[in-house]
Amino acid sequence: MTEHIDNEKIMAAIEKTPLIPANTAQLVNVCNDPMHCLRDIVHVAKHDAALTANILRVVNSAAFSRSITIDTIDRAVSLLGGDIIVGMALAETAETFFKKDLTGYGGHQYDLWRHDLRTAIASKKIAEKSAGKINADVAFTAGLLHDLGKAILSDFLQGTMEKILAAIDSGQYADYPTAEKEIVGVDHGYIGYLMIKKWNLPESILDAVRYHHEPAAAQPELRPLVYAVHLGDLIAMMSGGGTGADSMHCALDPEYKKYIHLSEDDFSIILLDVEEEYNILKSTLFDQGDS
Amino acid sequence: MKTQNKIKILGVGDFAASNSSDEMLKTFGLGSCVAVIILHPATKTAGMVHVALPESTVSPAKVKSHPGYFADTGIPALLQLMATLGCKNGEKGKGMVVKLAGGAKVLDPDNIFNIGKRNVLAVKKVLWSYGLGPIAEDVGGNFSRTVTVAMDTGKITLSSPGKKDWHL
Structure with missing residues (x-):
């Protein structure tokens, strides 16, 4: 498949995606290394004064209800964990996308951030139950970035919602991402992949973003992670954190069972755990001014 | 739960009741x-x-x-709260009007993700134990729903992106 979209306007929008700071990419890559330790994260964070200040602000925020003030970066990183540090760095870097008003999907400002954060947490929870097969920090990061393509695609889907919903109901399209492909030529996963391709992130994250609605198309060795994000996305929708008209209009690939073993009770518990962690993180990672 | 311009906004697992005519409940x-x-x-x-x-x-x-996370503890908690506002659940549920919304599902051939359907069944089972049953419901399907209850009229409005608002 050529890595090009036959739509100059979309390509132009993708090409305008800013690069991320080298420190942020380095943080993601450190967490991708299964042998990494918190000291490696501290090492990167220490060289970024703004991030260090932000980490100390977050670790001492009211949401965590700590009885003592944490004043060292080492302690803050060990309390927050790699996933949240990466999440903070990416939230700042990609803020303009996360807060985009998704009118093409009937969504609102910050819906993308809320949904991506819920998906990040759900993907991480699924990874934590994979007995080490899936790196939980990477699952969190991939979940956070999985729908970034909607920030661009939304502009090209204006006025299509009612038509897409009717076409799905009549069986013309299997689900919303299929409709995106039919109407625009690509789905939001592929656009998101092209947006972050230049960010020097691990291949696993690129595949998870690209294939989160068709996980079987990912490279075989990366499929456990991609299926975790696939499921995490659906769990986020089920718990009420969608991005608009496409919410719940996505198909579950039952092949996930080859890679991830979860009982009905496991799903139920993950659903609640996601909600609780989301409520702690939503206002701490960045101020979105609302629920 | 938080209150914004006389609208009580309920998150997942929240429950609330009100008898102030200028208030609304919303989820x-x-x-x-x-x-x-x-x-x-x-x-x-x-x-x-x-x-x-x-x-x-x-x-x-x-x-x-x-307690609001679960059907079997959420409904008793809500009824208890309403009792403190003077709402008596009469014999066989007389005096209470119950309506349901939600319980959607993703497109899932195996139905393992159909927690929505199981939620609706469990809610009805708990309601029955109080002699209550829904007189109206808008449940299932593959779409999300936002619900608003206006206290002065008891009117329930549902909305979903890409659809016109409707009432329950």
Whole structure:
């Protein structure tokens, strides 16, 4: 498949995606290394004064209800964990996308951030139950970035919602991402992949973003992670954190069972755990001014 | 739960009731969760609980902080709250009007993700134990629902992106 979209306007929008700071990419890559330790994260964070200040602000925020003030970066990183540090760095870097008003999907400002954060947490929870097969920090990061393509695609889907919903109901399209492909030529996963391709992130994250609605198309060795994000996305929708008209209009690939073993009770518990962690993180990672 | 311009906004597992005629109860984007709305016309009171799961046995530790998460603890908690506002559940549920919304599903051939359907069944089972049953419901399907209850009229409005608002 050529890595090009036959739509100059979309390509132009993708090409305008800013690069991320080298420190942020380095943080993601450190967490991708299964042998990494918190000291490696501290090492990167220490060289970024703004991030260090932000980490100390977050670790001492009211949401965590700590009885003592944490004043060292080492302690803050060990309390927050790699996933949240990466999440903070990416939230700042990609803020303009996360807060985009998704009118093409009937969504609102910050819906993308809320949904991506819920998906990040759900993907991480699924990874934590994979007995080490899936790196939980990477699952969190991939979940956070999985729908970034909607920030661009939304502009090209204006006025299509009612038509897409009717076409799905009549069986013309299997689900919303299929409709995106039919109407625009690509789905939001592929656009998101092209947006972050230049960010020097691990291949696993690129595949998870690209294939989160068709996980079987990912490279075989990366499929456990991609299926975790696939499921995490659906769990986020089920718990009420969608991005608009496409919410719940996505198909579950039952092949996930080859890679991830979860009982009905496991799903139920993950659903609640996601909600609780989301409520702690939503206002701490960045101020979105609302629920 | 938080209150914004006289609108009580219920998150997952929240429950609330009110008899202030200028207030509204609202819950955003129900996916597989179910909103149980209980109206008590005699006292012009309305209550709502945003249920996420059928049974509390899956995570008993969470019942204390969030009884509203589960059908089997959320509905009793809401009825108890409404009782403090003078809403008596008469014999065979007389005097209470119950409506349901939510319980949607993703497109899932195996139905393992159909927590929505299990939520609706569990909610009805618990309601029956109080002699209550929904007189109206808008459940299932593959779309999310936002529910608003206006206290002065008891009117329930549903909305979903890409659809015109409708009433329950």
